[in-house]
Amino acid sequence: MTRILILYSSLGSGHVSAARALKDAFARFPDVEVLSEDALTYASSVYRNAITQLYEQLSEKVPLLYKAFYEGSDVDDLERAIDSNLTWARLERPFFRKLGQFIKKADPDVVVCVQQIPSRLLQLLDQEDEVSKPQYVVVTDTIAHSTWINYGVNGYFLPNDLSANFLVQRGVNPQLLHVTGIPIHLESTKPKTKVAVRAQHDLPLDGSIITLFGGGLNPRRVRTMVSSLVEYSGASMVVLVAGRNGDLLEAVSDLADNDTTKLRRLGMIDHVDDLIVASDLTITKAGGLITSEILARGTPMVIVDPIPGQEEQNADVIASAGAGVQLRLLEMVTPAVQYLLQHPERLAEMRQAALEIGQPAAALNIAEYVLHNWQSHYVSKDSNLEPYAEQLNDVT
Template identity: 70%
Template structure:
């Protein structure tokens, strides 16, 4: 039985979703036991609360400051990146004692990290030889920030060739880099048709369906977009998915159907993939996981309000590939939706571009690679051990003979 430990940090829902996808993918393999853990659960409450609040306050309320920090902490020099991340790990170590104990008690054959914090902490355990198993890192940003690079990593799994080029330019060995895409839920590999999904969720078959994923967006800005779409679209159904953002649903309480557009507001749902398949167009921010899910289904998207830093980079990659359009002015959302719905050829081009970028099998491909890589490494070590034992036996026999 092969034991896999997946470590993530619950800073945003994307890392959690990626870990869940990998967990399910490993369970598809025979004789594999999987443990998936939030690294922040094993830190002190002081550290956990501080990191969570800093991330939320900067990324949502002071995005330009977050961008300055994000870009300022991205280091081009490989050795400096490694040393900086190791220094951070040493500073954080007093807060992570419970995580170190959990990792040692789990006694995994391999560890998979889908966020930077647990990956850099594992460097210290490796140095003390407390954890000798290989570590694999799954990068969930379109462009890999230098904080992903750590000592002791056996392989990095990346979303695209562009991210590979960035790491190679920083000095990372090309042989350590594997392009797989960002792991998305296995459900996305299942064939689904737009008519079937619309029937299943009581959506019209003969008019456009536009879905706005607004859970991570400012409620007032979502209200502005929705009210404009209701007023100006000639026909269609507009779905607003608020996720965990209860404030958003409250802020949209005064909006209802217009004479030409049906409005549907939903909170936490378990059929996000069905909505993606049902939709002619998605309006969303540029989170790595949600955009990867949309790309894997080939649905065109409009990207609004990306968080400065990694989400801006995600948006640039998607827009450059022709799979989506990035809009900076909210006033342009309604005209863009109107234009695309009136030009199905343009939407079809965007669908084709999205499918070229999408990687629905990413989670399975990563799991397959890790298990095969681990098994090959184990076989190599067994052969070396057998060879050493044989050599020692031969030397002993020769000594006795003399």
């Protein structure tokens, strides 16, 4: 039995979603036990509350300050980057006394980190708590920031060649870099048709459907977009997904359908992938996970209000690939949607571009590599474990 520990930090929903996708992927392989834990659970309440509030306040309320910090902390020199991350780990270590104890008790064979905080802490935990284990890092940003680089990492799983090139330029060993895509829900690997999912969810079988994933956006700005789209886009239906954002649902509660366009308001849902397949066009901010899910299905996207820093980089990569358009002015959203719906050849080009860079099987590919590499390098030759590579066909 191989025991895998996935560590993440619940700063933003993307890391949580990526960890969940990896857990599901590892669980598909035989003789594997998977643990997935939020490292912040094992931090002191003082640190946990402070870092969570700081992230939310900076990224949502003072985005330019967040951008300045994000860009200012990105170090080009490899040694300086690693030393900086080690310094941060030493500062954080007193607040994470329970994390080393947990890892030692869990006794995993391999640790997979899906966020920077647990990855850099492992450098110190290896020494102090004697929990040294092979560690792999899954980067969930389109461009790999220097805070992802640490001592003792056996491999980095990256979204694209561009992020790999950035790390190589910083001096990271190319043999440690594996371009797999960002791990997303395995639902994205299942064959689906637009007609079938529309019928399943009582969506219009004819005409265009626009889905706006607005949970992370400002409610007033979303209201402006939705009102304009319903009135002028010409779509058969506009679907708004608010997620946990109750303020957003309240902000659009008085908006109504018209003769040509229906409006559907949704809160938390479990069929995001179905909506992506059903849609002719999606509107979203540039979170690494949601954009990866959309790319995996080849659905064109319009990107609005990316968080300065990593989300702006995500948006640039998608737009430069031709899989989406990035708009800064809200007033341009409806005209852009109108243009795209009236030019199906342009939408077809965007779909093809999205499919070319989408990676629906990223989580499975990461799990297979980790398990195969673990067996090849760390399990003795007289072990009774069968090669995981031979079992991959059964899994997929």
